[in-house]
Amino acid sequence: MTALLNDFLKAMDQIVLEAADIQTDQMRLVQGENKWSTQLFPELRTSVMLTIDERIPFLQDFLYDARLLWSGEHNKKLKSGLWTEDLPDGTELHLEATAIKQNSHNFLLIKNESEEFQFRQNTLQAAREILLSNDRLVEQNEYLHNRLLNILKDPLDNNQIQNTLSKVIENAEFGVFITDPDMNQIVENSAATKIFEQPTSPSSKPKPPLETIITLLDNQLPEYERILTTKSNWDGELCWMAPPTTLKWLKISIYPVKNDLNQVRHWILFVNDISNVKHLVQRNEQLALQDMLTELPNRYSFWQTLEQEIAKQSSFYLIYVDINEFRKHNEFYGHDEGDRLLKEIGQRIQNSIKHYDFVARIGGDQFAIILTDMSEQLQCERVLRRVINNLSAPFTSNTGQNFNITVSVGAVNFPRDAQSVPELMRFVDLSAHTNKNKRQMWVQFYTDEMKAASHREIELENELRLAIMNGEFELYFQPIIDLATDTIVKAEALIRWNHPEKGVINPDVFIPIAEKSELIITLGKWVISRACQVARQLCDLKHCIKISMNLSPSQVYDEDLYNYLCSCVTKYEVDPQKLEIEVTEGVLVESYTNTDLLLNKIRDYGLTVSVDDFGTGYSSLSYLKKLPIDYLKIDRSFVQDVATDDNDKAIVKAVIGMAHNLNLKVIAEGVETNEQLNFLVDNHCNSVQGYLFSKPVKLESFIDLLNDYTTTKE
Structure with missing residues (x-):
């Protein structure tokens, strides 16, 4: 019987050891002997006794857990998991140990798992x-x-x-x-x-x-x-x-x-x-629960873990991390770089949390974190601060180019905010996508107000859609004054919503909704069409001034924008030189390639281009000499205290000087006092606009204003 058992164990490529004393590393060979076992334990050539020491550190560490099992009262077994040993003959061995307590016996089974x-x-x-x-x-x-x-x-x-x-x-x-x-x-x-x-089943369709x-x-x-x-x-x-x-x-x-x-x-x-x-993946237990790219747990593993945490009935936080504009990153750097980025993001998140917390990749550009045994929001905020700080550090592409990303982060608590997996997922998804700001790292904890705000946003979008269909919009115009001639040479066209019940609604309220819902493309086209109409109308009245239109970031990506602009110019028989496009400083940086292509086409067609809100966005000085730009508009935040604040004085002087050296003209926004005006005149600013001259007004009032000025061609 012993010989038969020995042959069986040899065929299974394993040996059975018994602990001589669970307090020591001494083991006795019970059954089984083969080539690899005598190489791993040379003493087996002459004895049935062996010592597990630092020669096999993995197995020595496993003995600590094995002793705990052997010293217990109940029959149990514990597996070590696979580890690798290099034998003296150069063979690479992949082994797995199993500690077994069976009545009064304490066994250690070691199996060669190289085939597995x-x-x-x-x-x-x-x-x-x-x-x-x-x-x-x-x-x-x-x-x-x-x-x-x-x-x-x-x-x-x-x-x-x-x-x-x-x-x-x-x-x-x-x-x-x-x-x-x-x-x-x-x-x-x-x-x-x-x-x-x-x-086919006869019983069911x-x-x-x-x-x-x-x-x-x-x-x-x-x-x-x-x-x-x-x-x-x-x-x-x-x-x-x-x-x-x-x-x-x-x-x-x-x-x-x-x-x-x-x-x-x-x-x-x-x-x-x-x-x-x-x-194929599920035939390997580890791979069944692993994301192939990042080697983090996958969505299935995450779902299992989330259900297990709920079953414990202990408070925890579920975190949702969504990479902003990941598709644009893939388009710019390529999919291989996108994969590298995902792997590094996963690693940075993992390095930001405790070893007993859980992180998984649950979608293409989405990660989920479970912060276990946590009930206080302040605790969660501390962890998220580490996550955000780690993700804020620059990433490096394969070519050595540094770049940054932003993420939107949502957080929800069990059991305070939700008590089931679907609820937790819906609420954390809602929190991450509420008021999403793609320019900054955004963290949002779930609140009941979010539901109401989400419904209000949907209602406002529906009202906005009806407003477009019913023609409830109107252009207001704010004059831009040339300081050298003291004449109105230009007007900025500003959209207003004449709501039938709420009255005039400013763009600060509805433009963010329009941007988020992509209605901004339709609104933008309406502004272009109406501005061309007005430019033609003013010219017929002998007021041939330039009309300036704001371009949203979404419109820069609209492939139909340029053709639509040209069609409106043709339809209303407008001189393209009487039209201007305004883009914000942030658009220059975020959408450089698209902006460069679009603005060159627009410039070649005859329109001029100005950069709005200059100084409030990213540093875009390097783009000023590359992009086709005619004007810089100094933001009102710098003009407000320019007569009294030395820092603002220095900034405005520097912008004017830099712009003139680049052959650009300068427009100052938000001019409200004579002191501001005098400073701008003394420092050779080209043009100004602000309440000192006029608020944005309806077309009829703007025509009256023009009649009070002597206009000249710019």
């Missing part, structure tokens, strides 16, 4: 290769997405849409669905049908594929409600189970197709079956 280790490595490599092959599908996904957007922008009747889209999507290697705004299917391709095929997807989204995606209400993109993984035989992992991407009023006209859904990848 190699299997796991091969599994990992196979999974990586499949992921690489998926890159091709991702490229197809992007191409098809852009093509479908172009098709769906055109107003087609249902038959035309179905015929055109069916031809475009039929040869895609992944599932494609096109729906109406309410997620009712318009068309699907054959790949989508194939993904959701099931063995399978759901249509799109209905299955919507059910999965509703059940497994806490953000689903926000995605629909905010008309956002989303991509991620969902698990589809249809007993008795179907279990598939699906990678799903959702894209809205919106009209000029930011209303959803269609939804595009892409579905990839990634079950093969998941199958």
Whole structure:
């Protein structure tokens, strides 16, 4: 029997030791002997006794935990996990130890897991290769997405849409669905049908594929409600189970197709079956719970951990970290650099928290943190300060270029704010995306007021959309005075909302909502059209002055802006030299490539360009000599105390001097007193605007104002 057991253990490539005394490192060989064991423990060549010492530090450390188990009262076992040893003959050995207490015996089983280790490595490599092959599908996904957007922008009747889209999507290697705004299917391709095929069952009729997807989204995606209400993109993984035989992992991407009023006209859904990848990954327990890129826990592991924390009924904080404008980073630096950034962000977050806290990558550019056993907000704030500080430090690209990122951080407490996984996820998502400021690190703790504020924002967006449809907007004009001639040479066009119940609403209230909802593109086009009309009207009245229009950051990215501007100039027969575009200093830095391209085209067409709010944003001095700019507008914050504050005096003098050396003209905003005006005149400022001359006024009042001035061509 002993010989048989020995042969069995040898075949299993393992040995069994028994602790001679649990207080020492002395062990006795019970059964099993093989080549690697005598190399690992040379004393086994002449004796059944051996000592586990510093020659095998991993195993020596494991003995500490093993003794605790052996000294207990109950039969138990404990595994060490894999470790690697280099044998004298050059062989690399991958071992795992198991401490076992069985009645009065204390065993240590050591097994050679080299085959299992190699299997796991091969599994990992196979999974990586499949992921690489998926890159091709991702490229197809992007191409098809852009093509479908172009098709769906055109107003087609249902038959035309179905015929055109069916031809475009039929040869895609992944599932494609096109729906109406309410997620009712318009068309699907054959790949989508194939993904959701099931063995026929006489007792039940399978759901249509799109209905299955919507059910999965509703059940497994806490953000689903926000995605629909905010008309956002989303991509991620969902698990589809249809007993008795179907279990598939699906990678799903959702894209809205919106009209000029930011209303959803269609939804595009892409579905990839990634079950093969998941199958390979899940054959390796570690990989099943690990994000392949960052090696952090993945969304599935995070979900499990979150449920376990709730089950403990101890207070904890859930943190959501979203990288701002990650897509732009990928476009600028490339996807490889994007992957490097994600890995480093994950590492920096991990270095900011305690070892017993938990961090996972739960989406493309999203991370989640669970701060365990924490009930006080001040404690949480201290941790988040470390996270923010670490993420604020510059990152370095592969080419040695330094850059910075910003993140939006949401925080929610269990059980004070929410008591279930879906609630926690919805609320932390809402907090991270409330009043999101992409220029700064943003931390927001969840409050009940957020719900109400979110509803108010949605209501205001709906009112804004109706206002655009009902023509409730009006341009006001503030004159810009040339100091050399004391004439009005220009006017800044400023939009106002004439609400039927609330009266005149200033842009500070509705422009942020317009920016967030993308209605700013439609509003911006209305401003351009109306400004061109006014420029033509003023010229007909012999007041051929320049009209200046503000350009929002979103408009810089609007591919249709330049063509629309040209069409308005042609339609209203306006001299382009009587129009000006204003961009803020921040736009110059954040969108340099787009801004440079757009402003050069605008300048070539005949318009002039000014930089608004100069001095309040990022340092953009290096861009002033590169970009096509005609004017700098000194922000009112510097002009306000320029007559009395030496620092403001120095700043304004420096800006004027620098601008003139670069052949730029200077406009000072917010001039309200004669003392301010005198200082600006003495320091050769070119133009001014402010309440000293006029507030922004309606067109009729502005024409009266012009009639009081003698105007000259600039």
